[in-house]
Amino acid sequence: MPIYFSLLIFLGYVHETNPIDYVLSITGHTAIIFLIILALIPHIFFRLGVNFLAHRRSIGLYVFIYSLLHTLIYFALDYQLQWSLVLQEIKLHLYLQLGLLALVCLLPMVLTSNDYAKKILTVWWYRIHKLIYLAILFSIAHYYFLIKLDYNFLIIYTIIFLALFLLPKKNAQ
Amino acid sequence: MANKKFLASEITAEKIYHERRNFLKKLGLASATLGFSPALSFANMADVKKIPHNIKDNLTSYKDVTSYNNFYEFGLQKSSPKANAHKMKIDPWAVEISGEIEKNKTYALEDLVKLASLEERIYRLRCVEGWSMVIPWVGFSLSVLLKKLTLSSRAKYVVFETLYRPNEMEGQKSRVLDWPYIEALRIDEAMHPLTLLCFGVYGKVLPNQNGAPVRLVIPWKYGFKSIKSIVKIKFVETMPQTTWALSSPKEYGFYANVNPTVDHPRWTQATERRIGDSILAKRRKTEFLNGYADEVGYLYSGLDLKKNF
Numbered sequence: 001m002p003i004y005f006s007l008l009i010f011l012g013y014v015h016e017t018n019p020i021d022y023v024l025s026i027t028g029h030t031a032i033i034f035l036i037i038l039a040l041i042p043h044i045f046f047r048l049g050v051n052f053l054a055h056r057r058s059i060g061l062y063v064f065i066y067s068l069l070h071t072l073i074y075f076a077l078d079y080q081l082q083w084s085l086v087l088q089e090i091k092l093h094l095y096l097q098l099g100l101l102a103l104v105c106l107l108p109m110v111l112t113s114n115d116y117a118k119k120i121l122t123v124w125w126y127r128i129h130k131l132i133y134l135a136i137l138f139s140i141a142h143y144y145f146l147i148k149l150d151y152n153f154l155i156i157y158t159i160i161f162l163a164l165f166l167l168p169k170k171n172a173q
Numbered sequence: 174m175a176n177k178k179f180l181a182s183e184i185t186a187e188k189i190y191h192e193r194r195n196f197l198k199k200l201g202l203a204s205a206t207l208g209f210s211p212a213l214s215f216a217n218m219a220d221v222k223k224i225p226h227n228i229k230d231n232l233t234s235y236k237d238v239t240s241y242n243n244f245y246e247f248g249l250q251k252s253s254p255k256a257n258a259h260k261m262k263i264d265p266w267a268v269e270i271s272g273e274i275e276k277n278k279t280y281a282l283e284d285l286v287k288l289a290s291l292e293e294r295i296y297r298l299r300c301v302e303g304w305s306m307v308i309p310w311v312g313f314s315l316s317v318l319l320k321k322l323t324l325s326s327r328a329k330y331v332v333f334e335t336l337y338r339p340n341e342m343e344g345q346k347s348r349v350l351d352w353p354y355i356e357a358l359r360i361d362e363a364m365h366p367l368t369l370l371c372f373g374v375y376g377k378v379l380p381n382q383n384g385a386p387v388r389l390v391i392p393w394k395y396g397f398k399s400i401k402s403i404v405k406i407k408f409v410e411t412m413p414q415t416t417w418a419l420s421s422p423k424e425y426g427f428y429a430n431v432n433p434t435v436d437h438p439r440w441t442q443a444t445e446r447r448i449g450d451s452i453l454a455k456r457r458k459t460e461f462l463n464g465y466a467d468e469v470g471y472l473y474s475g476l477d478l479k480k481n482f
Contacts, residue, residue: 010452017241017251018304019452078446080455085444092436146439148302149349150249 002030003069020078024070029153031066032139034059036160039132043167057113064110067103095145102138105131136161232295233306233448235375239383241448243300244401245350246335246342247382253344254382260341261402263386272332272408275323282386286372288321289313293376294369296392298399299431299463303440306448310390311373316364324360328408332357333389333400350416356400357413357427358391361472367392367465393465395429426482430473431463435482 006023008014016022038059079086090096108128112118118125140157147154244254247261266282291311299305319331337353339345345352362368369390372379379385384401391398397417417425424438433443444456462469473481 015236017237017448018446020446021304077452078456080453082455085456088443089441093438093441095439148439149245 002026002066006069020073024073024078027066027070027073028143031063031070032136032143032157034063034066035132035136035139036157038063039136039164040160042169043164060109060113064106067106071099071103093145095142098138098145099142102135102142105135105138109135133164230297230307230447231449232309237448238306238308238374239380242383243302243397244344244382244384246344246352246354246402248344249349255380257343258381258385260343261336261338261381261385262341263381263402266386266404268387268403268406270322270406273325273328273410274408275325278322280318285318285370285387289317291372294390296367296369296390297463298390298392298396299445299459301395301397301425301429301437301440301442303442303445304448305445305457305459308390309375310369310371311376312369312371312390314366315368315370315389316366318370319360319364324408327410328360329411330357330359330409330413331363332405332407332409332413333403334405334407335400336402336404350420354400354416355413355419356389356398356415357409358398359472360408362391362469365469365472367468393431393462393469395431397425398429428473428478428481430478430482431459432461432478432482433459434461435479 005014006026009016009019009023038056041056041059075081075086079089090100109131112121112125112128121128136157140154140161143154143157240255241251242254243251244258247254247257264282268280268282268285269277270279271277290313292313293309293311295307295309297305297307333356335354336342337345339352358368369392371384371388371390372386374380374383379388381402384399384403387403388401389399389403412427415425415427417429418427431442436442442459445459446456447454450457460466
C-alpha cells in the first residue's frame with residue numbers, strides 16, 4: 001500500500017507540498033515497522049497461537065524492498081544522483097551513516113533467505129539472521145539523529161525493541 | 174533603504190506598487206467606515222486582486238505557504254498549524270513594548286498597522302530543515318516602529334515574544350519547547366530595512382497559521398528567527414536566550430544566519446529543496462545569507478560565523 005500511495009503522490013494525483021520528504025518518511029516508517037514485526041514473530045506471535053513463521057520470508061523481503069526504495073529515493077530523487085553531494089552528506093551526517101549500516105545489515109539476510117542457503121549454512125544461518133537486531137538498532141538510531149521534536153514514533157519503536165530482549169523467543173524449525 | 178543595493182528580484186515593479194498602494198488606501202477607507210481594524214478588514218475583502226510580480230523565481234503557491242510550515246504552538250506536523258490555528262483569538266490584539274526605553278508603550282494592532290503604509294515584499298524563505306519558499310509578504314520595515322521609540326544607550330538587543338495561550342494553542346500544552354516562544358535580534362539587525370514587520374501575505378491579512386496578526390520576517394536568517402504572533406517586544410543590554418538556542422545550543426545559535434558552510438547535524442545546509450519544484454529537479458545551492466549578502470553582509474564583518482552560527 002505505501003508503495004501505491006507514494007506513486008500517487010509522485011504522479012501528482014495526491015497533493016503533497018514536499019513530496020520527496022513525505023515519501024522518504026512513509027517508506028522509512030514502513031521499513032522499520034515491518035522490521036519490528038519480523039523480529040516480533042518468534043518472540044510474541046507464537047504465544048498468541050498465530051503461526052506467522054511461514055510469512056517471515058515475505059515480510060523480510062518487504063523490509064528490504066522498502067529500505068531499498070527509501071535509499072534510492074534519497075539518492076535518485078532528492079539528490080538526483082549527484083554523487084559528490086551525496087558523499088559529502090554522508091561524510092557530515094551520522095544519521096545517514098547509521099541508515100546505510102542498517103541497510104548493509106539486511107543484505108546478508110536477504111541473500112540467504114532461500115531454502116538452499118538455510119540448508120547448507122545450518123547454525124550459521126541462525127547466526128546471520130540475528131543481524132535483524134542490529135538492523136533495528138541502526139534504524140532506530142538513524143531515525144533518532146534525524147528528528148527534531150516529534151519523538152512519539154521513536155519511543156514506540158524503542159520500547160518494542162527493548163521488549164524483544166525481555167521476552168523469550170521460540171525459533172522456527 | 175535608498176542607498177542599499179537591492180536585487181531586481183526583491184522589489185515590486187513601481188506601477189504595481191502604486192496600484193497596491195491605492196488598493197490598500199481603499200481598504201483603509203473601507204475599514205474606517207465599517208469599524209474593523211485595517212488588518213482585519215483586509216481579510217473581509219471579497220475579491221482581493223492578484224498581484225503581478227517580476228521576480229525570476231516562481232512564487233510558492235498560497236496553498237503551500239499557508240498549509241506547510243512549522244508553528245509548534247499548534248502541533249508538531251507541518252499540517253498542524255493550518256489544522257489548529259483557527260482556535261487562536263487575534264481580536265483584540267496588542268503589542269507591549271518595554272525594557273531599555275524611555276517609556277513603556279502598548280500598541281493596539283490597529284495603531285501599529287497604521288505606523289507606515291504597507292508594502293509588498295517578495296522574499297525567499299529558507300527553513301533550517303533544508304526546504305525553501307518564495308513568499309510575497311505585506312508589511313513595513315521594523316525600523317519604522319523602532320524609530321518611534323526612544324531607546325536607552327543600553328538597548329543592544331531586541332527580544333520578541335509569541336502569544337502564550339495553551340487553551341487556544343494546543344501545542345503549548347506539551348513541553349516540547351520552553352514556552353512562550355522567544356526570538357531576538359541585535360539592534361542593528363532589527364533596524365535593517367529588510368527586517369519586516371509583517372501583517373499579511375499574498376495581499377491578504379496573515380492567516381492564523383502563518384503568525385497572525387503580526388510577525389517578523391528576516392529573510393537572511395533561518396525561518397525560525399521570524400517569530401510569529403508577537404505580543405511583546407523588549408529591549409535589553411545582553412544577548413538574550415532564544416527558544417531554539419535554549420532547546421539545543423549545539424544545533425541552533427543566536428544568529429541563525431543562512432550559511433551553506435556551517436552544517437547542521439540533522440539537515441544539510443549546503444543545498445535546499447524549493448517547495449513547488451518538480452521531483453525531478455535538482456536541489457538548489459543554498460546561498461550565503463540566503464542571497465542577501467550584498468544587503469546585510471556588512472552587519473557581520475569581523476564576526477566568526479562558524480562560531481557565531
